[in-house]
Amino acid sequence: MLKSSEEKVVLARLLKDNDIKQASAFIRENKRLVHFAYRLLFDPDPFLRYKSALAMALALKDDTQKARNIVERLLWAMNDESGNHCPGALVASAQILALVPDAGKGFALPIASKVFEEDLVEDALWAVGTLAKTFAEDISFVSPKLLEFLGEQSEPNIRGLALRALLRLGAKIPEHIRASILGDHREISFFEDGHRVVTTVGGLLLNEQQSG
Numbered sequence: 001m002l003k004s005s006e007e008k009v010v011l012a013r014l015l016k017d018n019d020i021k022q023a024s025a026f027i028r029e030n031k032r033l034v035h036f037a038y039r040l041l042f043d044p045d046p047f048l049r050y051k052s053a054l055a056m057a058l059a060l061k062d063d064t065q066k067a068r069n070i071v072e073r074l075l076w077a078m079n080d081e082s083g084n085h086c087p088g089a090l091v092a093s094a095q096i097l098a099l100v101p102d103a104g105k106g107f108a109l110p111i112a113s114k115v116f117e118e119d120l121v122e123d124a125l126w127a128v129g130t131l132a133k134t135f136a137e138d139i140s141f142v143s144p145k146l147l148e149f150l151g152e153q154s155e156p157n158i159r160g161l162a163l164r165a166l167l168r169l170g171a172k173i174p175e176h177i178r179a180s181i182l183g184d185h186r187e188i189s190f191f192e193d194g195h196r197v198v199t200t201v202g203g204l205l206l207n208e209q210q211s212g
Contacts, residue, residue, distance in 0.1 A: 008036050015040070015051045020194040023051070024058035031066075034059070038070065041088030049088035050095075050191040057096040060103075067096050067103035075110060078120075090114055091191075094127035101134050112139035115146065125149065125161035126190055132168035143171045150177050156186035160201045164190075167208045181205050 007026075011033055014023040027033045037059075040052035060067040074093040077086035086092075094111050097103055108131050114124035128146070131139055142165075149162035150173070163181060166173060173181070184201035191197070199207065 004032070007033055011036060011055075012040075015048060015055060018051065018194065020051060020055050020058070023055035027055055027059035028062075031059075031063075034066070034070070038073075041074075041086050041092050043088070046088075046091075047191065047196060050091055051194065053088060053092035053095045054194055056092070057099040060096065061100055064100060064102045067100040071096055071103055071107050075107065078114070090120060090123040090127055094130045098130050098134055105135065105138065108135040108138045112142050115142050121149075122157060122161060125158065125165055129161060129165035129168050132165055136169050140169050140171075143169055146171070150181070152180055152184070156184070156188045156201055157190065159184065160188035160199075160204050161190060163201065163204060164208065167205075178205070 007030055011023060011026055014020075014026060027037060034056060037052045037056040041049050043049055043052075056070070057067070060070065071093050074086065074089040074096075077084060077089040078093075090111065093107065097107050097111065112124070112128050112131065112135075114120045115128060117124065125146070128139060128142060146162045146166050146169075149158050150166070151159075154162070159181070163173070182202045182205060186201055187198065188201055188204065189196055189198045
């Protein structure tokens, strides 16, 4: 039997090696590692934060109450009053809720509302796009705000993530904006299904259309 410190080393190595499946299984077998995975959400590496969130979400798919408790804690960690701001809280809360929707439908709205906060826009756009497959009707109210980010003046990642979210919400993209996006060859990167996706703004539109 591994010591607690040894378990943490194993989990960290699995995440570093991008073995999300084994990492989530390891957390599921050793539930105390949920707390260590949570601590990794404070790591300066956004990819490690994302992988930790995904592994934790997968591990909690059969433990709705635990998932709910974690999401509540993450939402509090986004609050300035918490005094312990967690940089991975927004991405993690969206990822957990997307995979464990029974953890709390009501959480989707405050998470999506973060698109109105300038300093959280990129993570919030990713969160909306991630939640849209399950909670589209609940968070569609942000669509007008997302359309504002589709302008050519937007940074590529902002434009791309806004597009990803809008398409998954089922929003109609005006034809002149669609044409502009298809001609946008700026590189973007984001996290999806345990991987770092690298494409272009226009390429994202084509990929989303093909995947339906």
